[in-house]
Amino acid sequence: MHHEKRSLGFYILAAFFALFVLFLYGPLSAILILSFQGPDGGLTFPLNGVSLHWFGNLFERQAVGDFGASFTRSLSLGLMVMVVTVVVSLLAGLAFRRRFKGASALFYLSVASLVVPSIIVSLGIGVVFQQLGLRPAWYSSAFGAHLTWTLPFGVLIMFAVFNRFSPAYEEAARDLGASSWQTFRHVLLPMIAPSLIGVGLFGFSLSYDEFARTLMTAGTYNTLPLEIYGMTTNVTTPVLYALGTVTTLFSFTIILLALAVIMILRRRSARMG
Amino acid sequence: MTAAIVEDEAQMEKPAKPAAERLGRLAAAAxxxxxxxxxxxxxxxxxxxxILTIIIVSFWDYDFAGIYPDFMTMNYTDTLGSWVTWKTYLNTLRYAAIVWVLTLxxxxxxxxxxxxxxxxxxxxxxxxxxxxxxxxxxxIIRMISWIPxxxxxxxxxxxxxxxxIIPAPIEWLLYSDFAVVLAMVHLYTLFMVTPIFNTLMRIDRSLIEAARDAGASGWQTLWNVIIPLAKPGMAIGTIFVVTLVMADFSTVQVMSGGQSASVALMMKxxxxxxxxxxxxxxxxxxLILVLLMVAGILRVVDIRKEL
Structure with a gap:
């Protein structure tokens, strides 16, 4: 079966797939190229010289507001969301391995949190904070709003992981006299570590790019996506593209880093097992 | 032999079992x-x-200065009595339908x-x-990247x-419904690819060989074997795409240049x-509309079984 001749269907679908990839990455590469626009260049092709002018412009306060500070806020928020998403999803995944009263309700609550329009969650949290007399801020209300989006993803991933996880390994460890903590730490955790990195990557990226849920909950200080959204209406120079290039490259770096860690963990467990 | 030992042990433990087991089960539940x-x-x-707060506040009164506890249905009658609201809902549903078919x-x-x-x-x-x-x-960056x-x-x-090929630039490429739909397909197709790929990977390949052995053509196999088996993945992808489009305001705002409306944009x-x-x-x-749509789709698929 493996050396069968390729059918016509293969070539059509392969061409379709190539077009799809072009569709995904083409526009992104357009702004990547245009961010190197010369100082007199505009928002569209052709390139009017090549320069780093707009990247320099990025760090001048008057051009784009406070890019550095909003980046720092988004980064810290992303890391906070990542840690909480990994820990809480892992715990919930462990809980779902046994039947308990309310398990179904909790599962469908997580699904609901995924499908309810984000702007409704944003409005709701905004009004709750207002009624409780609390001041919304990126580290409190926006943090919670992001968790309602990242946690369901994390819980569903852990649910899928444990669905395929054989309890035989843990039983073997227990039979060999391991305590339940030792079983968790030395048997379960190494085996699901790559999935946990995946959950962490999701948690960080979804939060770092989240926008609708932050809208009503960020308070006085903007996160980076809010800053960029504001720029789409009033910035008409390629500095917008420079910002896009910088944050996209940052996202790519994070993704590659996470993938590298997953590969290393997989290879190590393959060597040991 | 190992099995025999385990069985032996189990038998030896039997007298002490009820109390210990009950305690164990209690600890596990805790x-x-x-x-x-x-x-x-x-x-x-x-x-x-x-969500509960939103439901309560939807019955409250408001003016330019603040919102006041009350119980009135004016907010609903205002919204549902307005021709603009219905048009906006229809427009949002239209986006959802078109984007759904394309992403599927x-x-x-x-x-x-x-x-x-x-x-x-x-x-x-x-x-x-x-x-x-x-x-x-x-x-947002992926949306902006369509501008150049x-x-x-x-x-x-x-x-x-x-x-x-054309004498003058086409005006409706950007800041139009076309641009909104294109950007939504660009943003949301991934949500369809992943669950469908997941179900396709789990189809037993011998089923396809069996279909071929029984004389089915490529199209017949696709239509009668693969697509029915891929339905759960399509259903999950549909839930993602439909709820994302129904909730969208930024794509509609940026890509239509403020010329089109969606429910979420009206809310915003x-x-x-x-x-x-x-x-x-x-x-x-x-919320009621989206939950009804999701409930309808969930009748086709049991998410817990598909994970």
């Missing part, structure tokens, strides 16, 4: 509740409480190619990641004009005018 507690608390405070077809073709035509698992993984990576970058492509002096227009405008009760009434109507 552990489950403790492990589920953080998730329950977070969703309780940041999801259930806000594109998503299925891409997933089918990955699952059945790519032969090595490593290549499959790499190509799948190529599709997934953009999903983990900023939606579709704009009046953008890549598409200047290429077509230079090639002499009410929110920026601090008309929270009016926005809340809209939120409740939208």
């Amino acid at each position: 552990a489950s509740y403790l492990q589920a507690l953080p998730l329950t608390l977070i969703l309780g405070f940041f999801f259930v409480l806000p 077809v594109i998503g299925f073709c891409v997933a089918y190619f990955l699952a059945f035509h790519v032969r090595t698992a490593a290549m499959q993984m790499v190509l799948f990641l190529v599709c997934t990576v953009p999903f983990l970058t900023s939606n 492509v579709l704009g009046r002096n953008g890549l598409v227009n200047s290429t077509l004009v230079q090639a002499g 405008n009410q929110m920026s005018l601090l008309q929270y009760p009016a926005a809340a009434a809209n939120a409740v109507v939208l």
